[in-house]
Amino acid sequence: MRLLIVEDEPDMLDTLAEAMRGEGYAVDEAADGDDGLFKALEVDYDLIISDVMMPVHDGFELLRRLRQVKKTPFLLLTARSKVQDRIQGLDAGADDYLAKPVDLNELAARVRALIRRAHGNATPVITIGDVEIDTAAQTVKVAGQPVSLRGREYALLEFCVQHQGKIITRTQLYEHLHDENDTPISNLVDVHVFNLRKKLGQDFIVTHRGRGYSIGS
Amino acid sequence: MKWLPNSIRWRIQLWHGLLLLLVLGVFGVTAWRLQYNNEIRFLDGRLHLLLAELHVGLAQGGDAESPPEPQDDVALLLGLSFPDLPAISPRRTSAIPSFPHYHRIWWRDGMVKESFGAVPAGLTRPPNKGSVEQRTHEGFREVYQFTPPGECLLVGVPESVIDAQMRAFAAQVAGVCAVVFVFGMMGGWWMASRAIAPIRDISEAAQRISGGHLKERIPVAETESELGQLAGLLNDTFTRLDATFEQQARFTSDAAHELRTPISIILAQTQLALAKPRTTEAHVKTIEMTRRSAQRMQELIESLLTLAKADADAEPQREPVQLDALGRENLDQIRPLAEEKQITLHDHLTPATCRANAGHVTQILTNLLGNAVKYCRPGDEVRISTHRQNGHAVLTIADTGPGIPAEHLPHLFERFYRAESSRNRTTGGAGLGLAICKTLVEALGGRIIVESSLHTGTTFQVTLPA
Numbered sequence: 060m061r062l063l064i065v066e067d068e069p070d071m072l073d074t075l076a077e078a079m080r081g082e083g084y085a086v087d088e089a090a091d092g093d094d095g096l097f098k099a100l101e102v103d104y105d106l107i108i109s110d111v112m113m114p115v116h117d118g119f120e121l122l123r124r125l126r127q128v129k130k131t132p133f134l135l136l137t138a139r140s141k142v143q144d145r146i147q148g149l150d151a152g153a154d155d156y157l158a159k160p161v162d163l164n165e166l167a168a169r170v171r172a173l174i175r176r177a178h179g180n181a182t183p184v185i186t187i188g189d190v191e192i193d194t195a196a197q198t199v200k201v202a203g204q205p206v207s208l209r210g211r212e213y214a215l216l217e218f219c220v221q222h223q224g225k226i227i228t229r230t231q232l233y234e235h236l237h238d239e240n241d242t243p244i245s246n247l248v249d250v251h252v253f254n255l256r257k258k259l260g261q262d263f264i265v266t267h268r269g270r271g272y273s274i275g276s
Numbered sequence: 277m278k279w280l281p282n283s284i285r286w287r288i289q290l291w292h293g294l295l296l297l298l299v300l301g302v303f304g305v306t307a308w309r310l311q312y313n314n315e316i317r318f319l320d321g322r323l324h325l326l327l328a329e330l331h332v333g334l335a336q337g338g339d340a341e342s343p344p345e346p347q348d349d350v351a352l353l354l355g356l357s358f359p360d361l362p363a364i365s366p367r368r369t370s371a372i373p374s375f376p377h378y379h380r381i382w383w384r385d386g387m388v389k390e391s392f393g394a395v396p397a398g399l400t401r402p403p404n405k406g407s408v409e410q411r412t413h414e415g416f417r418e419v420y421q422f423t424p425p426g427e428c429l430l431v432g433v434p435e436s437v438i439d440a441q442m443r444a445f446a447a448q449v450a451g452v453c454a455v456v457f458v459f460g461m462m463g464g465w466w467m468a469s470r471a472i473a474p475i476r477d478i479s480e481a482a483q484r485i486s487g488g489h490l491k492e493r494i495p496v497a498e499t500e501s502e503l504g505q506l507a508g509l510l511n512d513t514f515t516r517l518d519a520t521f522e523q524q525a526r527f528t529s530d531a532a533h534e535l536r537t538p539i540s541i542i543l544a545q546t547q548l549a550l551a552k553p554r555t556t557e558a559h560v561k562t563i564e565m566t567r568r569s570a571q572r573m574q575e576l577i578e579s580l581l582t583l584a585k586a587d588a589d590a591e592p593q594r595e596p597v598q599l600d601a602l603g604r605e606n607l608d609q610i611r612p613l614a615e616e617k618q619i620t621l622h623d624h625l626t627p628a629t630c631r632a633n634a635g636h637v638t639q640i641l642t643n644l645l646g647n648a649v650k651y652c653r654p655g656d657e658v659r660i661s662t663h664r665q666n667g668h669a670v671l672t673i674a675d676t677g678p679g680i681p682a683e684h685l686p687h688l689f690e691r692f693y694r695a696e697s698s699r700n701r702t703t704g705g706a707g708l709g710l711a712i713c714k715t716l717v718e719a720l721g722g723r724i725i726v727e728s729s730l731h732t733g734t735t736f737q738v739t740l741p742a
Contacts, residue, residue, distance in 0.1 A: 070568060071537065071541050078544065078548050081548070138532070159539075
């Protein structure tokens with residue numbers, strides 16, 4: 060999963076990015092509305108977290124412009140917490156609204172919920188065959204037995220599970236598992252797929268030659 | 277006038293009623309007088325006729341029983357001129373129905389010659405004035421005449437005979453006055469209502485607006501009328517109040533936002549640091565961020581306090597301040613920082629004294645010089661100069677820095693306004709420095725202006741009264 064955080068306060072941006080990376084997301088950063096809009100249009104993020112009061116375009120403006128093109132899940136994060144502000148934010152097309160100061164655990168939970176809902180999953184636990192993925196606790200069980208996955212392995216698995224039934228291209232996987240500062244080496248994806256098959260069963264991830272991978276029916 | 281009701285409408289009605297009563301009273305009395313005079317003239321007419329009849333009868337010396345024969349005037353006059361007339365008695369005046377007249381004739385020596393009718397007791401001969409006279413005497417209307425020989429003829433009637441007519445007339449006048457009064461009062465009530473209606477509208481609208489709907493305005497139908505002007509005036513006041521409230525609300529919300537940001541950083545960073553074991557470097561970073569945030573809050577609180585003090589203290593204490601000396605002092609203070617950033621400082625400080633508050637002036641100098649050094653790039657120059665001009669002390673701080681885009685200039689002195697497109701750790705501030713400068717300069721009765729063009733530099737000029 061790859062997120063974009065738009066925040067004009069450098070320390071706040073650092074903190075949020077660090078917290079979200081700690082949750083296993085690939086995180087891109089933007090310091091103002093203009094930069095944020097450019098990146099949001101350029102990359103298909105799984106979620107955007109944006110401040111409201113920013114130079115150039117404020118959060119509302121960024122959201123309005125983005126909504127003309129994309130339906131990316133959008134979480135407004137702001138120091139303005141009046142009911143009127145929240146209504147304005149949600150009516151502008153935001154999917155959620157969180158007031159500063161923010162509790163990082165709550166933020167992480169909301170991020171998970173927004174991503175889950177964007178893919179039509181109502182609960183955090185997704186079961187495919189005998190593999191059970193808890194997206195809240197970020198744990199995986201095979202036939203009731205916990206399996207330990209590395210960060211990137213879990214990220215790849217969750218991305219595929221959230222898009223279950225669809226073929227995911229390698230490009231998509233690169234885009235959603237790495238942030239703008241990573242230099243992904245293409246065969247790392249193959250390594251992660253190989254490791255996941257070893258841990259979850261050979262048939263769990265299906266390879267579609269020349270097109271990509273898929274999980275589930 | 278405590279006893280007057282408080283409602284303007286009632287007061288108008290009361291005054292209107294009093295005035296109407298006065299007018300009607302004057303009208304009634306006048307009409308009554310005129311009618312009375314009329315009636316008296318009518319009485320006099322009859323009495324004159326009766327007097328003439330009596331006179332003629334006296335001259336003819338005819339039988340009292342038979343009415344006097346008509347004769348021509350000459351004969352009458354001739355007849356009258358006879359000196360001694362035989363005594364005949366009692367002569368009659370013609371009876372008129374419901375006209376209870378009386379008459380009396382006196383001899384030349386004042387003895388009563390004859391009386392007729394209900395002559396009032398104590399009637400004496402009137403003084404001789406030589407012609408036909410009329411008088412009102414103790415409730416009786418009388419007409420009398422002296423004949424050339426000296427006899428006195430008097431015909432009279434009690435005035436009470438016109439009482440009935442006068443009463444009827446008075447009743448009529450009173451009736452008309454009452455009707456006019458009632459309609460007048462109703463008309464007055466209606467007029468007062470009409471006159472007051474817009475005032476009530478205005479007061480209701482004003483009440484609604486002051487009750488919190490500051491965006492509403494009083495509808496102004498006729499802008500030229502006095503009430504229209506009042507409504508316009510009130511609307512202007514509400515507009516200004518609204519702007520002030522809005523400014524205040526924005527200021528508070530901006531201040532809260534500015535304070536909440538560092539608090540958010542501290543809370544999030546500490547939460548992150550405590551969540552799981554981390555490296556020492558990560559902890560150091562957290563502590564650095566926390567310290568920076570606390571520092572920022574402290575600076576913000578200082579700035580807010582300065583502004584609050586300046587806002588509260590409209591008349592700061594003033595003493596003669598050597599602008600050039602203070603300028604040099606501040607320049608020396610900032611020199612190490614400027615040298616570190618490789619910025620050249622120039623000064624052209626000619627003596628200039630202003631009546632100001634030294635603390636305020638120092639704060640202004642610190643902010644302006646600090647800004648200049650903060651935004652200049654290495655190699656840039658900052659120039660400070662002071663001079664006297666038209667009885668004012670002028671301070672100029674010019675730099676060759678990056679300049680300020682024109683669209684920001686009108687807002688530059690607004691509180692919490694930031695010109696830079698993105699804040700960074702070296703130039704970051706709450707956006708209050710220039711707002712503080714402007715507030716302090718204006719508290720001192722001076723003014724501050726800015727000129728700037730991109731890539732050429734920025735010049736601030738402060739003019740203070742000497």
